[in-house]
Amino acid sequence: MSSPIEVRLLTSGANWLRVGSMIGLGLTGYNSPLPEGSSVSIHTIDTGKSCMRGMQLVDDGTYDFGMTSPPWLAKAAADGVTAFGLTDRPLNLRAVCVFPHFDQLALAVRADLGITSLRQIFEEKIPLRISTGPTHLGHPLGWVMDLLYDEYGVSVEDIEGWGGTVSSGERQLNFLEVTDGGLTGRAALLADGKLDAVFDEGIMSKSWLELAEAVPMTFLPVEDEVLSSLEAKYGARRTVLPAGRLPGIGSDVPTIDFAGWMLYCRADVDDELVLLALQGLEQQLPQMETLFESQGAHKGLSEPVDLAKTWQNAELPLHPGAERFYRSRGYM
Incomplete structure (x- = not known):
């Protein structure tokens, strides 16, 4: 040089x-x-x-x-x-x-919905209002979710076709919009009953802690055979959401590494x-x-x-x- x-x-x-x-x-x-x-x-x-x-x-x-x-x-x-x-x-x-x-994929749904697995959502075609990251090639999260949905035989478009919504507009917190309860972003929407689930990464962020404290959530595991398939096809790394990381995570939850x-x-x-x-x-x-x-x-x-x-x-x-x-x- x-x-x-x-x-x-x-x-x-x-x-x-x-x-x-x-x-x-x-x-x-x-x-x-x-x-x-x-x-x-x-x-x-x-x-x-x-x-x-x-x-x-x-x-x-x-x-x-x-x-x-x-x-x-x-x-x-x-x-x-x-x-x-x-x-x-x-x-x-x-x-x-x-x-x-430190980061992993987290698939969280409101605990009061009684949902226990991803497969249940897709087989029963539950019309969830899902907040996520930018979809498809707009973000690694969007691409990984496409891979994950595909393993279950569905797509973002299928979810929207049976009445659900998949949106990313709530992802960035607007600290100027604070509810009477002191909540912002996704936490406020969950507490107001305007949102059912959050499928996203960034698990170390303050926004995840806030929403998990605001509303009881169930963190859904990715099934072992699905993780194995994603690793074989794309090199996706498996990991766990560690027990106690957030309210609602009572035991290690198998998921995808970010x-x-x-x-x-x-x-x-x-x-x-x-x-x-x-x-x-x-x-x-x-x-x-x-x-x-x-x-x-x-x-x-x-x-x-x-x-x-x-x-x-x-x-x-x-x-x-x-x-x-x-x-x-x-x-x-």
Whole structure:
């Protein structure tokens, strides 16, 4: 890297912009290791679509680095999984690091409805009013739900066809709209009887705690044979919602894993650049972690970033420059 370069990071959303900014600062701060005249730009697009379409945008060279979650989604794209439009070709991506992020899929219905399984909903065609994330390719949650519905032989359109609703407009809290009971967003709609179920990830968020405290909920398990099928077809990782994580979770609930923020890059990104990006991240880690402290118990990072762990469970092969960094610094 003897000539000036432009480095483009796609790190959309409030949480990931913090990460991208710290990597950019590490690369371009005083005594920048990049060639004179180089620049680093941090890009943001629709957050959910960034996780999905962003992988192809990195593969085709629009960006050099990107972030997505969960990591097994990136592996599915790299493997060329075409189901429900994920990609039309195998993507040539490599892992840089995975940030610690606690998250699982949660399928919660009002306890007073007496529903005990997903299969019951679909076989009885119960017209639930479901709040979820952006559907289909608008978000990893939407794509994963398409896979899950398909295992039960239904779709979003089927649910709406028998009188149910599947909407995402309630997902983002509007803190200016507070009910007399002090509730916001989904919690207020559940308490008012305007919503029946929440199928979403982001289980570590304050909004999930608020709704589980506001209304008794039943957290539905994903059946073992369904989890096995999703893993075999798409590489989906199984996990559990741990007992006691939220009110209503009395025992471990089998579900799909959404943990981990993956930073990845194109396979042909210069080894030295990937190494320098991680070196810059290492320098900025104390400052980066302070950016999440204001979120308290509901912060995006589930624990301090330990570079001796961020190369593990990456799903994708590590970029050679990343492996060189981890080994040279004694993290691997």
